[in-house]
Amino acid sequence: MSTDLAEYYRSRAPEYEVIYFRPDAARLFELEEQARAVRSWLAGRDVLEVAAGTGWWTVHAASVANSITATDINEETLAIAKTKPLEKVNFQIADAFALDQVPGTFNGFLACFWLSHVSRKRLKEFLIGVYNRLEPGSRVFMADNNYDPNLGGRFVQEPGNPDTYRLREDKHGEEHKVLKNYYSREELEDLTQGMDNIQIHMGFHYWWIMYEKPSSNKPA
Template identity: 35%
Template sequence: MDVTLDMLDYYRRRAAYYERVYHKPERQTDLRAIEAWVARAFVGRRVLELACGTGWWTAHGASHCKQWLATDLNPETMAIARQKPLPERRVSFETVDAYSLSEVGNRTFDAAFAGCWWSHVPLARLPDWVATLHRHLQPGARVVVLDNSFVQTSSTPITRRDDDGNSYQNRTLDDGSVHEVLKNFPTPDAVRNLLGAQARSFEWTDWTHYWAASWTVGT
């Protein structure tokens, strides 16, 4: 199977207990700080969220937004997200392929958010993904991508790298099945260089277990 389809299947099967990763004791300080940071990032914005999963970040990111469209390709993860305490009438959910965004049609937004998605996109697909996302954003739109840093004592070990430079982890689900998942840990320069001139006001924020890149879509 294609690595991106493997990833989709893996998260579908993991949906019911995905949020255990947010209960790891060593990540709690970071999580509280990032929840507050994400809540401040989208004040008054109309936000498109990609790959929202179980909506851990949706609830926080949407707290001061104008509108928030949370999307994922797995109905199983979104079913959990829909149960979260969310700002009334401002958050909606749709099934959308984050690669094509075809289901979004000609709608545009003035902000976008993706949590733990960038790291799963094969390096060769990132430029197209960024270009596709930017086509759905207005000039001046704010983009935030948040993702995991590699921490030896907390992260799943990397088992191999491919010729394109992607790294992989073997992850075991509760049913005992083992899944090879593409998971990259980029440097700030790698993200900045990939975005190039289309991204203005690039900022990189590091916590211990997470990083975030934010930028403004150029005119």
């Protein structure tokens, strides 16, 4: 069984976007609401996007942003994003934990369906990395799934381990143990502490958060 997250997404890149076409009106409605929130929050911004994948959310942000640097660890997912009719997008291979390697100056940030894949012990490191790459007053948008017992593979919790996982099979029959953490409103409040103009949306299937990095550049 593989626990390599990057490899899991590499293997399923061609069929990844089926998650956005589930025949479920409530989900589709929430995703459209999320897209509207992305568009209104990041309009006019120079956006750093991490774990952009196949570019589903890049498309929404690109329709309003001044520029986007869309990054992902996998060439295979970005190759699909690059086939989309996107202007103003610069694609870069980058590890979400090494954002200092990404060239550019940013006043916007986007990460959809990524935070669930960050282990609890690296969460602070990731958020500090984001903070350090953004100009004062930058706007951040992050979104992810709420826990659903009926979707996303068998749920796995291990004694003494703060992270949770889903067991998923790829199309070749290989089983993957995918790191997948879920956030409560209280946890999201905690991780946005010290930020400005915080908005936390807890939907039924999805959550999203919007906040601004304070205008005075305090150290993280």
